[in-house]
Amino acid sequence: MLVSTKEIEVRYAETDQMGVVYHANYLVWMEVGRTQLIKDLGFNYAEMEKDGIISPVLDIQVSYKKPLRYGEKAIVKTWIEEYDGLRICYGYDIYTEEGELAVSGLSKHVCVKKESFRPISVKKYYPNWHEAYEKAKKQTVNV
Template identity: 70%
Template sequence: MFKSTTNVEVRYAETDQMGVVYHANYLIWMEVGRTSLIKELGFQYADMEKEGILSPVIDVNVSYKKPLRYGQTATVHTWVEQYDGFRVVYGYEILTPDNDLAVTATSSHVCVKSETFRPISIRKKFPHWHEAYERVKKEDN
C-alpha cells in the first residue's frame, strides 16, 4: 500500500488543560498528511486552486485510541482509502512515539468549482491526478 508518512511535533498550544492534544488538532495533522501524500504523488492543491477548483471535506470519521502529549512526536500515515473518479476518501493512522495507535480516521473529499461549489469530475478535469489515484488504489489490491 502506498502510504505517506509525516512527523508532527506536538506543540504546547495544541494541548488542552489535561495536557493532551485537543481533539480538533488531529484534523490539522490529517491535512498535513494529506498534503504530503498529494505532494509525493507529484501534485499540489495550490495548482488546483489556480484553476478555480477547491477540494472541501464532506465527511470526517475519527476514532481516538490513545492520547498524545506536548513534546511528543506524532507519526501520521496517510493513504488513498477509496477513489471513484469523483470522490476521494483518505485513510489515516496517527501513532505515538512508541508506535501505539493514537487515532484512526478517514476524510472524504470532492472537487468543486470555487465560484459555484458545483462538483466536478477529477477524472475529466485532472486526468494526471486521476491516473495517480487509480495507480495507488491498484497497489492496495
C-alpha cells in the same frame, strides 16, 4: 498502495487543560498528512486552487485510541482509501513515537468549482491526478 508519512512535533499550544492534544488538532494533522500524500504523488493542491478548484470535506470520522502530549512526536500515515474519479476517501493512522496507534480516521472529499461548488470529474479535469490516484489507492481483493 502508497502510504505517505509525516512527522509532527506536538506543540504546547495544541494541548488542552489536561495536557493532551486537543481533539480538533488531529483534524489539522490529517490535513497535513493529506497534503503530504498529494505532494508525494507529485502534485500541489495550491496549484489546483489557482485553477478555481477546491476539495471540501464531505464527511470525517475520527477514532481516538491513545492521547499524545506536548513534546512527543506524532507520526501521520495517510493513504487513499477509496477513489472513484469523483469522490476521494483518505485514510489516516496517527501513531506515537513508540508506534502505538493514537488516532485512526477517514475523510471524504469531492473536487468542486470554487465559484459554484459544482462537482467536477478529476478524471476529466486532471487526468494525471486521476491516473496517480488510481495507482495509489488501496487495492481491494475480490473473492
